[in-house]
Amino acid sequence: MLARTCKDLWESEPDLVKRDQQLRESYRLYRKDFDRALAKSSDDAALYADINAATTALLLNDAETAELVAYQVAAICRSKADVGTDYWAMATLGECALITNKPDAAAAHYRDAVKLAGTNYADIASTRRNAAMPRSCSVTCKSI
Numbered sequence: 001m002l003a004r005t006c007k008d009l010w011e012s013e014p015d016l017v018k019r020d021q022q023l024r025e026s027y028r029l030y031r032k033d034f035d036r037a038l039a040k041s042s043d044d045a046a047l048y049a050d051i052n053a054a055t056t057a058l059l060l061n062d063a064e065t066a067e068l069v070a071y072q073v074a075a076i077c078r079s080k081a082d083v084g085t086d087y088w089a090m091a092t093l094g095e096c097a098l099i100t101n102k103p104d105a106a107a108a109h110y111r112d113a114v115k116l117a118g119t120n121y122a123d124i125a126s127t128r129r130n131a132a133m134p135r136s137c138s139v140t141c142k143s144i
Helices: 002-012 016-039 043-059 065-081 085-099 104-116 119-132
Strands: none
Touching: 002 016, 002 043, 016 043, 043 065, 043 085, 065 085, 085 104, 085 119, 104 119
């Protein structure tokens, strides 16, 4: 929750130095949460923390780290037995593809996620917000 709060503060902070500090703290906390989740063998918690770490790394202009983390997250997603029926795993694969600059794959994963969501519009809205954050995604967001 604290990592998400830092990311929210980053979005609303007008001071550039403070914005940078909030985003760096968000990244640090997401990575810490990821390590904690892995230690507890909680794939779902690890996915949530690490995809957000990848996004914050990208927002910090560290594309190399963002891509490495995104590939790690995608591997965890694909190892899940229920990846084809898990909304968040599919949406996370979309975000991984977006971070690694694979817009066609991102769009396909996002379309699959939306099918899984059905009428759960809150999840779709959250996914759309996340997809818009790391890059301009005029093509990809239309799929969500």
